[in-house]
Ligand SMILES: NC(=O)C1=CN([C@@H]2O[C@H](COP(=O)(O)OP(=O)(O)OC[C@H]3O[C@@H](n4cnc5c(N)ncnc54)[C@H](O)[C@@H]3O)[C@@H](O)[C@H]2O)C=CC1
């Protein structure tokens with residue numbers, strides 16, 4: 441039995457809690473601190489877990505504290521937690537984009553801390569999470585952090601923390617890139633006269649099918665792409681159009697922008713705290 445307290449009960453906390461309960465963790469072992477009464481009520485109703493308006497009440501005696509608030513809320517949260525955790529040495533897991541291990545150590549003290557970056561498909565157990573531990577995390581705590589995140593899908597340890605902003609830009613934000621592509625495909629088909637619901641269904645199922653083939657076959661995406669592409673066929677025409685518009689460059693620029701924003705979010709907190 442591991443007592444886990446979530447600080448922040450929004451979208452990502454909800455996804456992770458759903459995954460943990462599905463692994464058999466008892467609702468009595470999960471507590472959530474969340475200022476919004478409506479969000480608290482819904483969490484309590486849906487999962488049968490205890491919810492609190494005040495952070496200090498949720499984290500009392502917790503073995504693991506999951507920080508699931510926006511980076512901008514961190515200055516307020518860290519001050520509250522420092523007061524509440526007097527004498528406690530919980531494992532802290534932060535999922536806040538950009539927020540660095542050295543910042544968390546400066547705010548919360550010399551605690552074992554794991555910085556994680558999950559993504560929203562965690563809600564259906566199909567998440568992808570990068571994890572990075574500070575030097576105080578024991579092998580047992582590392583296994584515990586991984587167990588918590590495994591409940592949400594695939595996990596990968598990242599040895600070099602500077603790559604955590606890259607994880608955020610790749611898989612953290614990544615679901616939005618695929619949704620944007622589906623929206624664009626749908627719009628393109630609608631522009632050619634296809635009813636929107638048909639275009640949506642075909643585009644979404646194509647996204648699912650391509651994703652499943654990639655993950656389930658483990659094959660190189662380039663090889664899977666080649667198998668769709670008949671010489672001089674329709675796919676070749678589309679891929680040549682993408683190449684002419686330099687899709688790799690457009691994508692690399694977007695990932696670089698997201699990576700930069702992660703660092704900027706953390707730098708802004710340095711100025712504030
Ligand atoms: N949404 C996403 O795709 C992903 C988000 N993240 C990170 O997860 C964190 C949470 O994101 P979401 O769940 O999307 O945001 P959200 O806005 O849905 O949830 C944050 C929750 O924290 C609560 N909150 C605000 N101030 C608080 C305080 N002082 N004490 C306790 N709770 C407080 C809010 O009322 C809200 O319910 C962020 O740091 C984000 O960078 C990480 C991976 C993916």
Ligand SMILES: O=C(O)[C@@H]1CCC=N1
Nearest residue numbers: 537559608612613614
């Ligand atoms: O957009 C954001 O800042 C968060 C982090 C990764 C996904 N959503």
